[in-house]
Amino acid sequence: MYRTKFYLILLNSGQFYLMNYEHTPVLLNEILAFLDARPGQNIVDATLGGGGYTSEILNKVGSGGKILAIDLDQDAVENYKLQITNYKFKDQIIVAQGNFAQIDKIISHHKFPAPDGIVADLGLSSYELEHRGISFKTDQPLDMRFDLSQPETAKFILNNYDEQRLRKVFEDYGEEKFSRQIARRVVGLRAKGEVIKHTADLYQLIVEALPKPVKHKADDSARRIFQALRIEVNHELENLKDFLPKAFDLLAPGGRLAVVSFHSLEDRIVKQYFVGLTKGCVCPPEFPQCLCGKNPKAKILTKKPITASAEELKKNSRAQPAKLRAIVKF
Numbered sequence: 633m634y635r636t637k638f639y640l641i642l643l644n645s646g647q648f649y650l651m652n653y654e655h656t657p658v659l660l661n662e663i664l665a666f667l668d669a670r671p672g673q674n675i676v677d678a679t680l681g682g683g684g685y686t687s688e689i690l691n692k693v694g695s696g697g698k699i700l701a702i703d704l705d706q707d708a709v710e711n712y713k714l715q716i717t718n719y720k721f722k723d724q725i726i727v728a729q730g731n732f733a734q735i736d737k738i739i740s741h742h743k744f745p746a747p748d749g750i751v752a753d754l755g756l757s758s759y760e761l762e763h764r765g766i767s768f769k770t771d772q773p774l775d776m777r778f779d780l781s782q783p784e785t786a787k788f789i790l791n792n793y794d795e796q797r798l799r800k801v802f803e804d805y806g807e808e809k810f811s812r813q814i815a816r817r818v819v820g821l822r823a824k825g826e827v828i829k830h831t832a833d834l835y836q837l838i839v840e841a842l843p844k845p846v847k848h849k850a851d852d853s854a855r856r857i858f859q860a861l862r863i864e865v866n867h868e869l870e871n872l873k874d875f876l877p878k879a880f881d882l883l884a885p886g887g888r889l890a891v892v893s894f895h896s897l898e899d900r901i902v903k904q905y906f907v908g909l910t911k912g913c914v915c916p917p918e919f920p921q922c923l924c925g926k927n928p929k930a931k932i933l934t935k936k937p938i939t940a941s942a943e944e945l946k947k948n949s950r951a952q953p954a955k956l957r958a959i960v961k962f
């Protein structure tokens with residue numbers, strides 16, 4: 633239903649181009665169940681993407697409710713604005729380009745009421761995967777930005793970071809065993825005057841950097857290195873760390889926060905933040921009475937993270953790593 637949509641977009645130059653914004657929502661039924669949006673409520677979709685969640689949530693909140701849908705990617709924003717031109721509840725939606733790390737400023741700018749629910753489906757859309765040089769499966773310029781107005785691309789990082797810094801990015805965000813060899817190869821090529829411009833250049837140098845016995849596993853290393861660069865380019869983990877406490881503070885009492893993550897680095901941040909909210913008194917056990925006055929602020933709704941059903945995985949293999957966690961605010 634959501635997969636392929638083509639739109640003619642009018643550029644400022646007066647030319648047209650064809651946009652095919654493609655994304656199949658992941659864990660959609662589960663998100664709807666945990667968010668539990670009701671008629672008249674105000675919900676924020678912090679990662680609009682193809683609008684798969686937003687459209688369904690809109691049907692739940694109906695004509696009395698409101699949605700603020702945010703995305704860093706201007707293409708996602710333009711695509712969705714076009715998608716809803718004939719939509720019955722379109723006046724109930726605000727579509728905003730922005731970073732969910734600044735959700736507080738975006739909400740206040742749009743005078744949006746305290747949300748009853750906030751959802752974030754982290755990472756990237758299928759459209760971005762196919763158009764931004766994020767995958768080594770197709771040869772494209774090494775860009776990787778969700779927000780094309782931001783200056784730093786993957787190409788910039790590969791051609792400017794020093795060896796130590798590159799190695800740290802590969803280790804921290806890709807957990808790649810051969811980070812040292814790959815960082816050294818990047819810097820070695822640069823010393824010879826080569827510029828690493830395309831996904832195929834990066835893939836090739838990864839193959840060359842790997843020791844012979846593991847060269848046949850080059851795709852696994854490439855997946856990790858490409859992920860690491862994408863996280864670095866888009867400041868994904870910093871944005872998530874900024875977003876969570878702001879989103880939670882903004883929620884109305886009884887409001888719900890649901891987050892879908894796609895790798896262990898993100899999931900760990902979400903899990904730790906949610907667990908922290910459930911903690912009460914932190915006074916040492918030898919204290920006769922509580923002096924810190926801390927009370928639990930939320931209840932976790934997902935004891936274990938929710939993952940995709942076998943039925944969903946049959947239709948969409950990209951749902952494989954997805955993990956949904958949700959809380960309700962007291």
Ligand SMILES: C[S@@+](CC[C@H](N)C(=O)[O-])C[C@H]1O[C@@H](n2cnc3c(N)ncnc32)[C@H](O)[C@@H]1O
Nearest residue numbers: 657679681682683684685703704705731732753
């Ligand atoms: C997995 S897609 C969302 C798909 C959406 N739930 C749907 O059903 O179509 C993730 C989206 O989050 C956006 N995104 C990533 N980081 C962001 C950030 N810091 N702020 C706002 N949007 C972000 C990406 O541009 C991408 O469009």
